[in-house]
Amino acid sequence: MSLIVELDADGPVVRGGAPERPPPKPAVPANDGHGDVRKKTVPVIKPPAGPSASEWEGGKYVSLQEWLDGEGDEGAILLQPADDVRALDGRIGNAALISVDFHRIGDGRGYTHAFLLRNRLNYRGRLRALGAVTADQVFAMARVGFDSFALRADQDANAALAALGTFSVPYQSAPVAGAAAARAAANSAARVRLLERALGAIAARHERAALASSLSAEDLVITDVIARLGLPIDVFTLDTGRLHEETLALIPQIEQRYGLDIAVFRPNESAVAAYVAAHGRDGFYDGVAQRKRCCAVRKVEPLARALAGRDAWISGQRREQAVTRGALAEAEHDAERNMRKYNPLADWAWADVLAYAERFDIPMNALYARGYVSIGCEPCTKAIRPGEDPRAGRWWWENQDSKECGLHTTSLTSR
Ligand code: SF4
Numbered sequence: 001m002s003l004i005v006e007l008d009a010d011g012p013v014v015r016g017g018a019p020e021r022p023p024p025k026p027a028v029p030a031n032d033g034h035g036d037v038r039k040k041t042v043p044v045i046k047p048p049a050g051p052s053a054s055e056w057e058g059g060k061y062v063s064l065q066e067w068l069d070g071e072g073d074e075g076a077i078l079l080q081p082a083d084d085v086r087a088l089d090g091r092i093g094n095a096a097l098i099s100v101d102f103h104r105i106g107d108g109r110g111y112t113h114a115f116l117l118r119n120r121l122n123y124r125g126r127l128r129a130l131g132a133v134t135a136d137q138v139f140a141m142a143r144v145g146f147d148s149f150a151l152r153a154d155q156d157a158n159a160a161l162a163a164l165g166t167f168s169v170p171y172q173s174a175p176v177a178g179a180a181a182a183r184a185a186a187n188s189a190a191r192v193r194l195l196e197r198a199l200g201a202i203a204a205r206h207e208r209a210a211l212a213s214s215l216s217a218e219d220l221v222i223t224d225v226i227a228r229l230g231l232p233i234d235v236f237t238l239d240t241g242r243l244h245e246e247t248l249a250l251i252p253q254i255e256q257r258y259g260l261d262i263a264v265f266r267p268n269e270s271a272v273a274a275y276v277a278a279h280g281r282d283g284f285y286d287g288v289a290q291r292k293r294c295c296a297v298r299k300v301e302p303l304a305r306a307l308a309g310r311d312a313w314i315s316g317q318r319r320e321q322a323v324t325r326g327a328l329a330e331a332e333h334d335a336e337r338n339m340r341k342y343n344p345l346a347d348w349a350w351a352d353v354l355a356y357a358e359r360f361d362i363p364m365n366a367l368y369a370r371g372y373v374s375i376g377c378e379p380c381t382k383a384i385r386p387g388e389d390p391r392a393g394r395w396w397w398e399n400q401d402s403k404e405c406g407l408h409t410t411s412l413t414s415r
Pocket residue numbers: 240242284291292294295296298299376377379380405
């Protein structure tokens with residue numbers, strides 16, 4: 001192994017037999033307005049496709065099957081993308097290290113392995129990523145539980161080290177120093193205080209207010225404030241039946257973390273069956289009308305049930321998320337449901353959400369680390385590239401101005 005990068009709390013630390021470091025390159029923004037700068041100036045850590053390694057610093061790796069077959073419970077396991085990590089449930093023993101092999105860039109299964117190991121199997125030992133990983137992924141990996149990253153012998157350590165000197169949008173903020181850092185921290189703290197005050201006021205004004213949570217980072221920020229302040233605001237979510245496993249996995253995680261009960265509303269089974277009979281299960285790809293009908297069945301109708309009897313609802317929408325949200329007000333009147341609707345994060349930037357997530361260590365959907373920014377149903381959501389519009393990954397086959405699901409567009413007036 002030529003190079004190991006430990007992802008410590010203070011940032012990446014290079015260990016192992018790395019060759020002489022090149023002169024440091026000046027930091028550059030990831031996007032200069034003309035595309036992704038990293039693709040022009042910063043090499044990605046890109047090895048040829050294929051298995052990464054057979055040894056770690058303590059000896060030979062064993063495969064998942066060898067570990068399960070073996071009698072010993074010490075050593076290091078090397079997981080491959082197709083492995084079923086759940087087979088390790090109760091079988092991890094005293095593993096000194098679990099490494100996850102990323103054979104090729106774009107194969108996100110290693111993230112799912114990390115998510116399952118950390119959140120389902122409660123693995124607290126060393127977790128390492130190997131192989132085909134881009135610069136921004138190295139940092140993002142820390143968020144899903146990896147604590148080190150290793151190149152294999154045929155990878156260019158110099159290129160990797162140069163790449164680590166850059167940062168990614170939207171997952172990493174630019175390094176700020178001195179007064180700028182203090183100003184950013186003060187702004188962030190002020191935003192949090194305003195949010196706390198806004199949610200406190202909603203709770204005081206309404207007896208039956210609820211947060212409609214899509215389990216996004218934004219909604220988890222609001223959930224965190226509700227729980228920290230003990231506000232009498234209910235939290236519910238809509239399980240459309242087409243969500244990612246990673247999204248659904250957040251529900252028990254949040255309930256356990258905050259001691260909250262999240263009410264889960266599902267679509268009407270006969271309405272789903274009628275939609276599938278008329279349009280096919282994935283009929284939403286055939287046109288905007290079919291897509292909106294699917295959203296109406298799987299989202300809008302369950303939302304109506306969730307909001308029945310309430311006097312206010314809260315969403316985590318932000319203005320910068322989409323052109324359709326550019327004029328979003330912080331407080332609106334939902335005329336169709338005759339109740340107040342609040343968007344307390346309307347003027348928050350994505351960086352504000354990330355700053356909050358980091359400061360309060362809130363649970364995050366593992367998909368964020370795989371390039372997803374706006375997360376909805378699995379077949380209608382994809383990862384985006386740095387610098388792309390945040391909603392570019394939602395209903396990507398449609399025009400920008402049709403990208404709403406009907407949850408937030410019904411007869412709303414500001415104030
Ligand atoms: S986002 Fe896609 S799968 Fe989900 S309800 Fe809308 S059309 Fe259906």
